[in-house]
Amino acid sequence: MPHTHTEFNTADLLAGRPVFWGQGLTPLQTVDDPAADCITPAAIAQVQQRFARFAPLMAQLFDGLAESEGVIESPLKPVPQLQSALGLSPDQGALYVKADHQLPIAGSVKARGGTHEVIEFAERMALRHGLITPDADYRELAAPRARALFGQYTVAVGSTGNLGLAIGTMAAALGFRAEVHMSADAKDWKKRRLRALGVHVVEHPGDYASAVAAGRRNAAENPYCHFVDDEHSTSLFLGYANAASHLAQQLEASGRVVDAEHPLFVYLPCGVGGAPGGIAYGLHLIYGRHVHCIFAEPTASPCFLMQLLAGSNALPTNNTHPSVYDIGLNNRTEADGLAVPQASLLAAAVAGPKVAGSYTVTDDTLFQHLYLAQTTEGLRIEPSAAAGFSGPGMLLDTAQGRHYLAAQGLGTEPLCQATHVAWLTGGMLVPDAEYEAFVKRGMALKGV
Numbered sequence: 001m002p003h004t005h006t007e008f009n010t011a012d013l014l015a016g017r018p019v020f021w022g023q024g025l026t027p028l029q030t031v032d033d034p035a036a037d038c039i040t041p042a043a044i045a046q047v048q049q050r051f052a053r054f055a056p057l058m059a060q061l062f063d064g065l066a067e068s069e070g071v072i073e074s075p076l077k078p079v080p081q082l083q084s085a086l087g088l089s090p091d092q093g094a095l096y097v098k099a100d101h102q103l104p105i106a107g108s109v110k111a112r113g114g115t116h117e118v119i120e121f122a123e124r125m126a127l128r129h130g131l132i133t134p135d136a137d138y139r140e141l142a143a144p145r146a147r148a149l150f151g152q153y154t155v156a157v158g159s160t161g162n163l164g165l166a167i168g169t170m171a172a173a174l175g176f177r178a179e180v181h182m183s184a185d186a187k188d189w190k191k192r193r194l195r196a197l198g199v200h201v202v203e204h205p206g207d208y209a210s211a212v213a214a215g216r217r218n219a220a221e222n223p224y225c226h227f228v229d230d231e232h233s234t235s236l237f238l239g240y241a242n243a244a245s246h247l248a249q250q251l252e253a254s255g256r257v258v259d260a261e262h263p264l265f266v267y268l269p270c271g272v273g274g275a276p277g278g279i280a281y282g283l284h285l286i287y288g289r290h291v292h293c294i295f296a297e298p299t300a301s302p303c304f305l306m307q308l309l310a311g312s313n314a315l316p317t318n319n320t321h322p323s324v325y326d327i328g329l330n331n332r333t334e335a336d337g338l339a340v341p342q343a344s345l346l347a348a349a350v351a352g353p354k355v356a357g358s359y360t361v362t363d364d365t366l367f368q369h370l371y372l373a374q375t376t377e378g379l380r381i382e383p384s385a386a387a388g389f390s391g392p393g394m395l396l397d398t399a400q401g402r403h404y405l406a407a408q409g410l411g412t413e414p415l416c417q418a419t420h421v422a423w424l425t426g427g428m429l430v431p432d433a434e435y436e437a438f439v440k441r442g443m444a445l446k447g448v
């Protein structure tokens with residue numbers, strides 16, 4: 001069949017070359033997940049209130065939260081030097097980064113959902129056992145009586161690393177026992193850091209999906225175990241969604257308007273889809289069709305993109321919940337946070353229809369962008385977090401990206417009033433030696 005410029009490029013996807021898909025390019029198969037009904041604006045408001053109730057306790061538990069009075073948030077920064085190094089001209093809009101790589105507690109976006117699920121569980125247990133009332137001073141939860149209760153429970157999670165760091169750190173701080181099931185991709189320093197906090201780290205030889213499955217099985221046998229299920233958890237998802245209102249305040253404070261003439265493009269590194277899905281859902285509630293959330297995955301692990309393509313003839317598999325192995329990809333990437341073979345159906349059900357587009361990026365590009373982020377703006381990020389930097393190029397310089405823009409009525413005007421936000425999802429805690437090796441690799445690839 002002749003290949004027209006607006007088709008999805010299946011051959012490139014299969015060969016591990018970068019691709020862009022935009023909404024409308026293939027028919028989107030809707031996915032059902034019963035938990036999707038729990039994702040509502042009212043539920044996000046409850047998350048916001050819960051974080052506020054816990055803020056004084058968080059400020060007491062974590063030195064890094066004293067200044068923000070217990071609020072877990074990150075800056076939004078313009079990055080003009082990096083914008084120019086990436087070749088995004090000012091008449092295509094202004095590039096910002098959302099600096100979740102500096103988020104307190106876990107140094108990654110996972111601090112949002114991960115801390116939320118742990119405090120929600122702690123609150124439920126404390127209310128059930130009469131330790132607090134909803135209007136109490138939650139600093140009582142640091143008292144020996146509360147810690148004795150929490151110490152009877154295990155909070156467990158399966159993770160490629162960063163979710164484990166967030167859950168393990170938060171659970172240990174409250175006095176829970178913490179158990180983190182880690183996949184083979186997880187970096188040693190993440191395991192060492194957790195063990196130093198007293199977290200029980202279980203190493204699995206398989207991938208992320210098998211670590212999650214093993215953790216889930218273990219937890220099912222223990223009534224005193226709360227399992228944080230990265231593939232299904234509404235509590236995690238809502239914790240990420242809560243980020244949207246803060247970003248909206250930051251954009252407003254920076255004078256960035258978002259409307260039909262001022263589109264907002266947000267580039268979100270994607271693993272199982274919970275973090276980017278929650279953020280995309282939250283941003284859509286605020287901005288509707290004026291926000292364009294675009295997910296970024298490694299060429300070896302495009303599980304969310306495959307879920308978006310499921311049911312179309314762009315994939316050589318009829319699997320309605322496809323895995324990257326189904327199409328011969330190997331899920332091997334240095335972007336350990338994104339090394340996920342199968343998407344979360346909850347994230348696909350809730351966020352799939354809201355996603356503007358999705359693209360893939362090679363590891364070599366991740367390292368080059370990691371290097372550029374350091375040398376132009378002093379941003380210290382891990383490889384996964386660099387995935388968003390390919391976004392503007394994939395959107396503006398590929399036929400499929402331009403097709404999406406044209407379909408949105410954005411194809412003819414210059415985009416000088418647009419805001420592009422690359423979500424930096426992790427990096428602050430990477431040890432120096434590892435980070436220097438990342439920078440060196442990027443430098444070599446750049447030929448510097």
Ligand SMILES: Cc1ncc(COP(=O)(O)O)c(C=O)c1O
Nearest residue numbers: 162271272273274275337425426
């Ligand atoms: C640094 C980083 N970025 C992005 C993600 C993607 O989040 P999710 O798996 O919820 O899609 C992860 C997940 O662990 C991560 O560690």
